[in-house]
Amino acid sequence: MSEFALHLHDVFRRFGAFEIRRMFSGHGLFRDGIMFALVVRETLYLKADEGTVAHFLERSLPPFEYQRQGRTATLPYHRAPEEIFEDADVAAQWASRAWEAALRRRANTVAKRSRKAVAKKPATRQRSEEHTSELQSLAYLVCRL
Numbered sequence: 001m002s003e004f005a006l007h008l009h010d011v012f013r014r015f016g017a018f019e020i021r022r023m024f025s026g027h028g029l030f031r032d033g034i035m036f037a038l039v040v041r042e043t044l045y046l047k048a049d050e051g052t053v054a055h056f057l058e059r060s061l062p063p064f065e066y067q068r069q070g071r072t073a074t075l076p077y078h079r080a081p082e083e084i085f086e087d088a089d090v091a092a093q094w095a096s097r098a099w100e101a102a103l104r105r106r107a108n109t110v111a112k113r114s115r116k117a118v119a120k121k122p123a124t125r126q127r128s129e130e131h132t133s134e135l136q137s138l139a140y141l142v143c144r145l
Helices: 003-011 053-058 088-144
Strands: 019-023 026-031 034-040 043-047 063-068 071-079
Touching: 003 019, 003 034, 034 063, 034 071, 034 088, 043 088, 053 071
Parallel strands: none
Antiparallel strands: 019 026, 026 034, 034 043, 043 071, 063 071
């Protein structure tokens, strides 16, 4: 693990416990199994969403982008402001925003999966009712024979 990534434990000491995991060409920062930050090429990016992206845009902090199949892909992580490396309270505030954005994303993902599961049930129930009706018809025919 890079010294930069390890140093983040000190930077975010007031934020609380988190772990750093090696990922592809960088590292992910995780709390309770949910990723809230990304380190690529010794640059820290924090999770952003519609509730927090304005904080990044006010400071002209760009999103994380990479090339994929000849196209530029953008992830919802923005470069962290330099002041987090100088002030542990500021770092904790930015980490908390990123963590909250990650939690909102997780909640939205779970809600979408739940809606999909509920949407599938009526179709399954309908097929079951059709199948039951078919079986009843067959049973009736067999009984009449």
